[in-house]
Amino acid sequence: MxxxxxxxxxxDPPLPKTRSExxxxxxxxxxxxxxxxxxxxxxxxxxxxxxxxxxxxxxxxxxxxxxxxxxxxxxxxxxxxxxxxxxxxxxxxxxxxxxxxxxxxxxxxxxxxxxxxxxxxxxxxxxxxxxxxxxxxxxxxxxxxxxxxxxxxxxxxxxxxxxxxxxxxxxxxxxxxxxxxxxxxxxxxxxxxxxxxxxxxxxxxxxxxxxxxxxxxxxxxxxxxxxxxxxxxxxxxxxxxxxxxxxxxxxxxxxxxxxxxxxEPSLEGTPSVIGIAHERDVRLVRVEVSATGPDHYAHVLTTLAGCGVRPDNLSWPDPGELRFTVRGTEPLGLPITRLAMELEARSTVCDDFGSVSVIGTALLDSPGFVPEMLRVLADHRVTVPAMTTSQSRLTAVIPADGVDTTVRALHDAYGLAVDRT
Incomplete structure (x- = not known):
């Protein structure tokens, strides 16, 4: 045996202690x-x-x-x-x-x-x-x-x-x-x-x-x-x-x-942009609820999860409205119906959106990365109904017909065409 x-x-397993030569x-x-x-x-x-x-x-x-x-x-x-x-x-x-x-x-x-x-x-x-x-x-x-x-x-x-x-x-x-x-x-x-x-x-x-x-x-x-x-x-x-x-x-x-x-072995990474990513099949969902507060929104997200929907880019434009994006092209009819029946929520689904993302390291530690992205979007008159930020990703939801132009503009704006190796 x-x-x-x-x-x-x-x-959380123990890491291998030796490497095979x-x-x-x-x-x-x-x-x-x-x-x-x-x-x-x-x-x-x-x-x-x-x-x-x-x-x-x-x-x-x-x-x-x-x-x-x-x-x-x-x-x-x-x-x-x-x-x-x-x-x-x-x-x-x-x-x-x-x-x-x-x-x-x-x-x-x-x-x-x-x-x-x-x-x-x-x-x-x-x-x-x-x-x-x-x-x-x-x-x-x-x-x-x-x-x-x-x-x-x-x-x-x-x-x-x-x-x-x-x-x-x-x-x-x-x-x-x-x-x-x-x-x-x-x-x-x-x-x-x-x-x-x-x-x-x-x-x-x-x-x-x-x-x-x-x-x-x-x-x-x-x-x-x-x-x-x-x-x-x-x-x-x-x-x-x-x-x-x-x-x-x-x-x-x-x-x-x-x-x-x-x-990098240092405790903090050097702020830098590595690449530009994008998605084409993104839908923007607006959910209007009769009651407000984190608990009610938690019920909305739980109901969606039960239907296999994974919301992304969450935001609350006002106390009675929850916005989020959904990737892919799977039908949303059943989740929206369940929200209406169980939570008395009104929902609208807006198609024809995509997203562009700036990927990098310590992006929020530099004061220039987020403003530069917003400047590029403004220069190309791109509307941004939702945006999320983190240390490794800045993502803007934009109209799908503007994805290609925006990707090229961001790639140029952050100097990624220059081979830094």
């Missing part, structure tokens, strides 16, 4: 494995690492658009499909990637073994499609590494305490990779994808963006939470908790990369 201790991934931990996204030719390119790259004597643990996503095709396949038989059965189906995408990559490595003379999340010792909890990793048994992988140079783990999945397979939801493979790095004592986890790293803004909007070479966990959580799509916030939070640096780099094209780490 394997007696290796499991890494507890609950909120000669161990490379790397995740490949689905866009890097989309075709057999690309899988073979990855295999050649990994084989070169193995030839140097290092051991390699890989985490893989499903090939290309496999996940979308599996969801469409499920829809041919049930609408909507049972969540449990959908998880069983979707987990196969990552398992296919792991198997074919292990085969490609073996063809190059590299001993490689593919593992499902369960076989890799990943224990999860939660509901189908939304599992969370609660602990990892590193002994499962360490035992395999005695005979194989490369272990390829199917990301995005694990088993719960009852033996049920669960997938982890969006960003699950990133989270799998960071969890394994923490469990195996890895000091760094590489995320190989189709971009060179985190950029100062969306390059589809701003042409002269730059790769951010180093970014703190706090700033990366903000960027990831605002649809930057390079890393999922859960993976960054997990990396911060266990002291694992995360390097984001291109899977095949050499170039700059971004390292997500603890940042």
């Amino acid at each position: 394997n007696s290796s201790p499991k890494l507890d991934l609950s909120p 000669g161990l490379v931990i790397r995740k490949y996204g689905g866009s890097s494995l989309a075709t057999p030719e690309m899988v073979n390119e990855v295999a050649a790259d990994v084989a070169a690492i193995a030839e140097t004597g290092d051991r390699v643990v890989l985490v893989v996503s499903a090939m290309g658009d496999s996940t979308d095709r599996l969801i469409a396949l499920a829809g041919e038989f049930a609408e909507p499909p049972a969540p449990r059965e959908l998880d069983q189906l979707m987990a196969t995408g990552e398992q296919v990637s792991a198997s074919v990559l292990a085969m490609a490595l073996a063809e190059r003379g590299v001993e490689a073994v593919s593992l499902s999340g369960d076989q890799a010792g990943i224990e999860v909890a939660g509901e189908p499609g939304a599992g969370t990793i609660v602990r990892v048994d590193p002994g499962r992988i360490l035992a395999r590494l005695r005979d194989a140079r490369v272990i390829v783990v199917a990301g995005f999945q694990g088993r719960d305490a009852d033996g049920e397979l669960l997938t982890l939801g969006r960003g699950g493979s990133d989270t799998t990779a960071v969890a394994l790095a923490a469990a195996l004592g890895g000091s760094e986890c590489e995320i190989r994808t189709d971009v060179h790293g985190v950029r100062t803004a969306d390059p589809r909007i701003v042409r002269d963006t730059r790769v951010v070479r180093t970014i703190s966990y706090d700033a990366m959580v903000e960027l990831a939470g605002l649809d930057a799509r390079v890393l999922h916030p859960r993976s960054v939070e997990l990396a911060r908790r266990h002291g694992v640096a995360v390097r984001v780099t291109h899977a095949s094209d050499p170039g700059p990369s971004t390292v997500v780490t603890a940042g």
Whole structure:
């Protein structure tokens, strides 16, 4: 029986005391494995690492658009499909990637073994499609590494305490990779994808963006939470908790990369702007209530949470009105109806909004960052019905048709086109 201790991934676990030398931990996204030719390119790259004597643990996503095709396949038989059965189906995408990559490595003379999340010792909890990793048994992988140079783990999945397979939801493979790095004592986890790293803004909007070479966990959580799509916030939070640096780099094209780490060792960070983030699908909700006070507003927010709505950018323009924003395009009819029935509240939903955010460090410690943002918004005659500030994020809700122009203007105003590396 394997007696290796499991890494507890609950909120306050003990940090690993030692780091594993000669161990490379790397995740490949689905866009890097989309075709057999690309899988073979990855295999050649990994084989070169193995030839140097290092051991390699890989985490893989499903090939290309496999996940979308599996969801469409499920829809041919049930609408909507049972969540449990959908998880069983979707987990196969990552398992296919792991198997074919292990085969490609073996063809190059590299001993490689593919593992499902369960076989890799990943224990999860939660509901189908939304599992969370609660602990990892590193002994499962360490035992395999005695005979194989490369272990390829199917990301995005694990088993719960009852033996049920669960997938982890969006960003699950990133989270799998960071969890394994923490469990195996890895000091760094590489995320190989189709971009060179985190950029100062969306390059589809701003042409002269730059790769951010180093970014703190706090700033990366903000960027990831605002649809930057390079890393999922859960993976960054997990990396911060266990002291694992995360390097984001291109899977095949050499170039700059971004390292997500603890940042400056000083007690207080130097005020700086790192990047501009944005969202397009934002709705502004106004709730008028007959009674006022924190307790009544608490009932409003509790009712919304019960309907699966997560309000953002809360404000109280006057005692009888609560305003907040909601991201995404999920229907709000049921929550609004419940508010009217249970709390005698009148609500209006305003579509066609977006948001722009200035991301950085110690933003409120400098007197200039907030006024500069407001100046740019005023110069472009952008209305701002809601705004929130924190040390790492300044966010303004604005009309959706002004998002692109505002992102470009803020990127220019804060001098982000200049490569500071």
